[in-house]
Amino acid sequence: MSYPGYPPSDGYPAFPGYPPTGQESVYPPAGQYTYPAVPGGYPPAGGGTYPAAPPSAGFPGAGYPAPGGYPGAPQAGGMPPYPGGAGFGVPPAGPGFGGYPQPPAQNYAGGGPAQIPGFPGGQAPSPMPGPPAAMVQGTQGTIRAAADFDAGRDAEILRKAMKGFGTDEQAIIDVVANRSNDQRQKIKAAFKTMYGKDLIKDLKSELSGNVEELILALFMPSTYYDAWSLRHAMKGAGTQESVLIEILCTRTNQEIREIVNCYKSEFGRDIEQDIRADTSGHFERLLISMCQGNRDENQTVDYQKAQEDAQRLYQAGEGRLGTDESCFNMVLATRSFPQLKATVEAYSRIANRDLLSSIDREFSGNVERGLKTIVQCALNRPAFFAERLYHSMKGAGTDDSTLIRIVVTRSEIDLVQIKQMFTQMYQKTLATMIASDTSGDYRRLLLAIVGQ
Structure with a gap:
């Protein structure tokens, strides 16, 4: 695939400060954030009703939904204690997720409880369609195609x-x-x-400067921009692993395959060879897995498989001396994001610890950050990008390349949801933080993209 006006020899400038240094995303401490309040009550508007309560032997809190709504429905300011520590449809606020923000729970529908060892009372919801693809990938960008375009x-x-x-x-x-x-x-x-x-x-x-980098990024075809960002993250001395993680661990199969092809056609290089030359060990293997673009994209959640995968992950980490890294790589690199979300929920019941905490204990460095990114995207992709944006501006100085890259690449995908999660997680708007951290035409253009 060729992109007019983008011969590597002409090149985009080596932007000052790009790739970013020392701005690795830090996962928020457990319990730091609360379950976002759901406007209009719980379940979400249009989401239907909860099914009849499972048998009391199977799930705690039998008999819900109670007259008048779901017991302990989330109120503004946080999520109430999760009844019984396990159950039906609502992610735990504490163990199981480390306090990572969750999108509104989806209704379970159809079928009776399946007999699965390890679930409360030996029962779990039957397999059913997971969240729609729009929810997984994001549903709304701040930039839309202009009408009456000339x-x-x-x-x-x-x-x-x-x-x-x-x-x-x-x-x-x-x-x-x-x-x-x-x-x-x-x-x-x-x-x-x-x-x-x-x-x-x-x-x-x-x-010149940041406004030049931002405008040139906007004029790059989206696939080329991802490929260009990856090339510059590995070009020259040093490697910006956070850029590799951010792109390769969050894109769809189709996006990954297009990036790999563009990388080859535009830069005349094989991305796998560059990754092998610039990384090593389990981190290298994780990135190579991501480059295949072969993640299962079936949106149906199989709870039996989720239980089996959760048990497999536990036995590969917390349940043994040492860590079977290849097991984590296999599960997190191949399962669909809705399936991984169900696996994370099952894992918390088996291990009495959330999967992110276990990854913290079992891994370190870049492979830890890569595995966490995959789990975070399975739980709430907009929250992952909101966190990355926050850390690009937090403290002294601004990691402008990360700020630009995320705003540009998500502007037509899910920047609306990212803005909402940013406000819920940090009690300030993304626009407010951008306005305080940038200036001049650079600020005006960023705010125009983000929207007020």
Whole structure:
């Protein structure tokens, strides 16, 4: 696949501070965050009702839902103690998840309880469809394709903004922040057709610093931007492992395969060979697994398999002396995200400890961060990216490349949900934190993308 205007020789500049250094995402301490309140009560609006209560021998709190709603429904400010420590439909607030924010629980429907050893009373919900793909991948971006789009008109606006003495940055911002990535590619092609000039080169000559990096990222095709980010994370001395984890452990199968092909066609390199050259051990194996783009994407959750996988993970870690790392790699690299979520729930019942805590105890360094990222995405992908954004701006200085990369890559996927999780997790809006950490045209463009 070839991307016009992106020959490696022309190249994007080696942005100052890119790749980021020392800004590894730190998983929030257990219990730091509470279950987000659900607007309109529980279950979520339109989510239907809870099924009739299972037999008292099988699940604690038999008889719910109680008249008037689910007992102990979440209230603003946090989630109440989880009845009995195990059960039906609602993730534990404490053990089992380490306090990681959860999306609203999905209703269980259809079928009677299946007999599975290890579940309370030997019973568990029957296999059923898991959360819809939209919930797993995110459902809404802050940038949508503009209506009445005219690539030629936009190209003319950008030409006027850069022509003559000085640059009209606001005119550039108004165009690029309100067009989809596909529309930006059409603007780029129209610009060359109309003026015989390369839009990217013109933008690079007119802009500088972080606003240049941000605008050039917006004009890169999304697959190319991921491939470019991975190349620069491994290029030269040192490796930015956090970038490799962030991209390879969170993308869909199709996205991974397109990234791998683009990496080969645009940079003339094999991504697996570069990973092997820049990483080692169990971390290398995890990334190679991710590069295959072969994760199961069946959205149906098999609770029997979840129980078996949870037992397998326990026996590979907490239940033995030493750690069978390959077992963790196999389960976390192959199971669908809804299936992994069910496995995490089953694991907490078996081990009396959440899986993230066990990974903390059994692993260290980059492989620990990679495995945690997969689990966090299974539990709540927008919360993972919200956490990454927070740590890119927390404390002295700003990790601008991480901030730019996440805002750009999620702007058409799930940035709306990321903003919501950011507010719930940190009691401040993403826009507020961006405004306090950035300035000038860079701030204006970021805020235009994020939306108020």
